[in-house]
Amino acid sequence: MSGFMTTFGLWLSVFFTLSIFSFLYKDNPFYKLSEQIFVGLSAAYWLVYLYYSVMVPNLFNKLFTDFKGNLILLIPTALGLMMLLRLIPKAQWLSRYPIAIMIGTSAGINMVRYAKTDLLGQISATMINPFASDNVITVIGNILLIVGTICGVYFFYFSKKQEGIRAVPSKLGIWFLMISFGASFGYTVMARISLLIGRLEFLLKDWLHIIK
């Protein structure tokens, strides 16, 4: 039976892979069917998965085994239930409180972390002696890093009209930004091709057994 299910699962995967690929030719019922099944299945899967991996171990197990010792868990439980009240129009206003707490907590935690990592950390990383290395390539890289950072940030300085000499770093900043966008695009292409390779490997290896 398990052998049959494995083979059935394999053919099902092949069917859905080819159905999704068929969109590249043109929109068709097979693609639509696969898309709808994927959306529905994902929603159901995550609901069940999160229930068993989040709710059960973190809430229900703890409350059922040691209720008195985990009384504090009743607070997030109540807040969670209040969140669900969004579904009842008359009691909808109650869901604003857990949302407010979530936003406030997230902002509080992230403000400190982002300030340290993304602001102070990145500024410190740019404050380097560009000529400290003996390697010419490293020195050039360091100079580009400093100039690129300053010009890139200057590009977003809008308090004064950028003309004459003030326009030079801004124009340089655009170049650095364009190059970084190009690099990002290159990386994105690489990622998408990797996904295609993954699917083709599945078709050629697991299904057709053409490759080992």
Next chain:
Amino acid sequence: MSANKNTQTERRIIYLVLLVAVALPLIFPIGWKTEVSSYTKMAWELIENTPDSSVVLFSFDYDPSTITEIQPMAEAMLEHSFSRNQKIIAVALWPQGVQMADQAFTVALKKYPEKKYGVDYVNLGYKVAGIVAIQAMGKSMQEVFPSDQSGTKYENIPMLKKVKTLKDVAYICSLSSGTPGIKEWVMAARDPLGTPVTGGTTAVSAPGLLPYVNSQKQLYGLLGGLKAASEYETLINKIGSATIKMDAQSIAHLLILVFIIIGNIKAFYSRKRGAQ
């Protein structure tokens, strides 16, 4: 209408040629060599230079959708860590990361069958809450993971005896394809606690994380995409799945470059014709 139809046909030809160009090198591998980048070398050096018997932490922060890019990294880095006799704690900030960890360990253990669960490696499983969970691990690992995947109590796992907080691990390696992932480990572990962080990510996410590989060593190197995975395999002398797939990747990139050139020439001539 006719121009539209032409574009449609051209688009289909491009997809077809790309499909063939990617499939052929998978069937008939070319065996092109990959140059190792400094980012990959840096990550490799961190694992290589960490002393024997150190306890290290691998976080599996991805799911099957990015398995092609990240799983080869996970397998190569785990193998490298095992080869240095390091003791590995696996955790997951993504629910399906647990299965990804199990799969990666299965592959690594084929090469190192003598490694024992609980003594040389352990899978503590998934924890919800991302950055908050990492922050809590900075205070007490046991509170966040009272038991491992199979239900064994934290205090009964031999290799965890001396691991109280994240400060007790030699480095953290996050294999991530989004949030929570590498950035959260940098924010909640590297910056406040000083524990070195390295990792691997998808090619899409790499440009956003590369600025953290800097003079402050917020990240000790970074593996970005399939190419970096194949670079890592080269460094540990392994012909793994990433190395095999890189032929297809390189051919596809060359083909895209050709298409871009053809597209530009075509656009140039049609503009010229329009001007006339």
